[in-house]
Amino acid sequence: MSAGTGAVGRIEAEFRDAGVHGRLHALDLDSGAEVAAGADEAVVLASVFKVPLLVAFFRRAAAGELDARAQVVLPPEARIAGATGTSVLLDEVRMSLRDLACLMITVSDNTAADAVMDHVGLDHVNRAMAELGLDRTRIVGNARDLHASMLADAGADDAAALWARLGEPGVLARLSALDPALATRGTPREMTRLLAAVWRDEAAPPDACALMRRMLGLQVWPHRLASGFPYDDVVVSGKTGTLPTVRNEIGVVEYPDGGRYAVAVFTRSRSTASAQPRADAVIGTAARLAVQALRAGG
Template sequence: MSETNQVVDVRARIEAEFQSAGVTGFLHVVDMDTGREIAAGADEPVVLASVFKVPLLVAFHRQAADGLLDPAEQVTLRPDDRTAGPTGVSALLDDVRMSLRDLTCLMITVSDNAAADLVLDRVGLDAVNATAAALGLRDTVIEVDGRGLHESLLTDAGVSDFAEVWARLDDPAVRARLRALDPLRTSRSTPRDMTRLLSMIWRDEAAPPDGCAAMRRLFGLQVWPHRLSSGFPYDDVVVSGKTGTLPTVRNEVGAVEYPDGGRYAVAVFTRSLLPIAVLPQADAVIGTAARLAVESLRRP
């Protein structure tokens, strides 16, 4: 089979997997060293959700390298003024004091919203977007922090509690009002932009080498095994990533590294057709689609 036919075949298989899982999927997978790629909707605008924390992390390390912030600076997060969320500092009841760099660890490894918003306050929204532009991410724009994202969901759905948002998703009029689910009205990117950014992190191009090494370490510590990692259940394959989740939105971007030195940047963004919070097949298809693409790129 020619390489062109092979790419067409694997793209069809990936799209069939998305359809079987009940999602609309957008994917880009690239060999970081050769540039060979598998693309399925790779240039379509997608909702970032918590994947916005990846360009934020890059901007943080670039500012640290330039002496614009001190990663070891100690900050205090108080319960009354920190962003809500189900993980990390967001879920705690008392004052928490830690360094900025430890907050970046929580915002990546457990997707802590409170940690991310404090880091974003220090770095600056404009600085994150300027960093994205400087790195050639033409379709990546961060519009809002975690608090703003959460508040927009409540406001647009006309509810007072996040759990109630799910209950109203059956109404097409409500879904249409939710800015957080519209890539033209919220923080957005494309799968191709995200694999470009990940490749630059892995090649020590997104920031100085020590900063890129620190970022790779955090992505490797992410705790969620049910999306990208599920497609590579091998002891000798290293999977690093960052998820993003909103009602009907399930994403993950990351890197897959093989013992022979092969390394692949992966970005998979999905929207489920069913407004159901627990949808295992929609999570698992992220790993399945990534595996199909990576295995295709590893064939001679």
């Protein structure tokens, strides 16, 4: 059931004003009403891929195929590019798999995500998505693979050199990580369906889904989806994704009256700047407009 036809025009205008190409899907988890703006276009997931990985992790744990409490040792040489969590630490880390999973969601820890991926397996992530009916969601590698591909495509030695070269002719177009035909990908609609499965206890057993909801609710970033709902009694759970020109977030917005809305917003900017406050903010604005339309009933 579609809702918010007028809201779609406002959402698209907000995307244009922010200098981004945006795609959105919002879903009322109880009524099934939706707001869609390019919801079935293929999009680059960036770090949003950690949500499919999280689901696959808990599904394998529930099936007895891995131990969520198993201790993992991360030596300093295991660190990969990233500005959060274990990725920035200097010494050896020992932590359970499920706590690493928590870090990969709450602070988007790339090193933690790859440790979880090592135990889950890439094929099992894609199998889990297929079993949930998300046929257009495809994970092609881990965070290390993503980082390595961008450096190779740009001919850069490190992240600083990569960002410095983005403005050079042809460099951005060569980054396969930004091409939905080649990179880890999905659609806004499939991402809200994935969140709906977690919130409805369909993605894994109820206790596992409860843990996933807890982790998504602890995400620390307030500048995208959560910025559209600055109210003490509205709970926003989510996961961001960031790459050059790419700003994404998927999440669930829960109101005190029981209303629950899954929202997926994916943007691609014309600017190559690393700091893009307008692109960040429009994610919250677009999400708010979509949820308002759902709550108004059309």
